[in-house]
Amino acid sequence: MRDVQSVPDTCRNMFDMSIQEVNGKGPKKRKKSLEQICDNEGHRSELIEDAKKEDAKKEDESSSAKNGAGPRVEGVELLHWRDMPQHLQFNPYVLTGYRPLQSWSGCIGSLFYFHNETINILTHGVSLVFMIAVLPGLLPWSGGGGGAGAWFLSLCHLLGALAPWCGSFLYHLFMNHTQGASLYHRLLQLDMLGIWVSQSIGAIPMVTATVYCAPTLLRYTALAIYCLGSLLGLYKAMRAWSPWERRLCFAAPFCMRLLLAGARAARLGGGDPHAILHVFLQDAVSLGGGVIGALHIPEKWFPGSVDCCLNSHNIMHVLVVLAVYSMHQVTTKDLAWMSSVDCRAPLRQL
Numbered sequence: 001m002r003d004v005q006s007v008p009d010t011c012r013n014m015f016d017m018s019i020q021e022v023n024g025k026g027p028k029k030r031k032k033s034l035e036q037i038c039d040n041e042g043h044r045s046e047l048i049e050d051a052k053k054e055d056a057k058k059e060d061e062s063s064s065a066k067n068g069a070g071p072r073v074e075g076v077e078l079l080h081w082r083d084m085p086q087h088l089q090f091n092p093y094v095l096t097g098y099r100p101l102q103s104w105s106g107c108i109g110s111l112f113y114f115h116n117e118t119i120n121i122l123t124h125g126v127s128l129v130f131m132i133a134v135l136p137g138l139l140p141w142s143g144g145g146g147g148a149g150a151w152f153l154s155l156c157h158l159l160g161a162l163a164p165w166c167g168s169f170l171y172h173l174f175m176n177h178t179q180g181a182s183l184y185h186r187l188l189q190l191d192m193l194g195i196w197v198s199q200s201i202g203a204i205p206m207v208t209a210t211v212y213c214a215p216t217l218l219r220y221t222a223l224a225i226y227c228l229g230s231l232l233g234l235y236k237a238m239r240a241w242s243p244w245e246r247r248l249c250f251a252a253p254f255c256m257r258l259l260l261a262g263a264r265a266a267r268l269g270g271g272d273p274h275a276i277l278h279v280f281l282q283d284a285v286s287l288g289g290g291v292i293g294a295l296h297i298p299e300k301w302f303p304g305s306v307d308c309c310l311n312s313h314n315i316m317h318v319l320v321v322l323a324v325y326s327m328h329q330v331t332t333k334d335l336a337w338m339s340s341v342d343c344r345a346p347l348r349q350l
C-alpha cells in the first residue's frame, strides 16, 4: 500500500504525485481541480483523503484480481471455484461468482445482488410465484362431471407443477449455508424430491388418460406398474450420491411414459390426440436439459466465461420451465378429453 502521508508540500510536486500515482489515469481532467486545491492550502487534507479512498479501492480490486474472484458486492466478496469447500465444487468450469458460506439471513440477502446462482434462483423462484398465483384457477377441479377423479387428477397436476420450483429454489438459495455438506445434501435431496413429484405424480393424469378406455384389468395393472416404478425411482433418488446415479433414478418411470406416449402416437391409447406434440415434448425437453447439465455445455468450451449467465444449469432450468408448460398443456387437454369421451367408441375414432 502506498503511503499517502508522503505527499510533498509544493503544489508542483503534488501535481506530479497526483498525476503519476494518485489518479493513475486522466491527468488533464484532474489537473484543473488540483490547481484549485493548491490555491487553498486548507483543502490539502481533502486531496489526501481522496488519495486514501482511491488506494483502498485499488487494493480491493487488485486483491480480487489476484484471487481471480468476482467483485465485492454489497459487502460480500464473491469467490473463486478453488476457494470453495469440496461439496460446492460440483462444476469445475464455473470459475467465479461464488457466494461465501453464509448464515440463513446472508443466503436470503443474496437475492439482492448478482452471483453465479442468481439465474438459477430467479428462474424457479419466479415460476413458483407465478404457478401459485395462476395455476389453481386454470384447473377443472370438478369440471365435466369428473367428480372426485377430476379433483384428484387436478391435485396431482398442481403438485407436479409446483414441486420442482420449491425444492430447486430452496436448494440454490441455501446451498452455501455455513452448516456445510450435511445441510447441502439435505437440500439436494429436497431438490430431487421436487423433481420426483413433478415427474411421477405430475404425470399421473397423462398416464390415466392414456389407459382411460382400456379394459379394467389392463388399466389398473398399468397404473400399478407406473406407481411401483415411480416409488422405486424415489427410493433410489433419496440414496443417490453421484450426479449420474441421480439422473438414472428416473429411468423406470421415464421409460414407462415413453411407452405410453408411443401407444398414444399409434392411437392405441387414449388421451386428447391434439396433445401428442406436448406428450413428447414434456419428456424430450427435460431429457435435453438433463443431458446439457451432465455434459457441462457450453461452459466446458469456455471455462469461466458463462459463470453467471447461460451456463448449462441456467439452460437446464429454462428447459424445465418449458417441460412443465408442456405437461400443463397435456394435462388440461386430457382432463377435458376424459370428461367428454365415450369409451364405447373405437379408440381410433375418439
Ligand SMILES: [Zn+2]
Pocket (backbone or CB within 6 Å): 120, 168, 172, 313, 317
Ligand atoms: Zn437447479
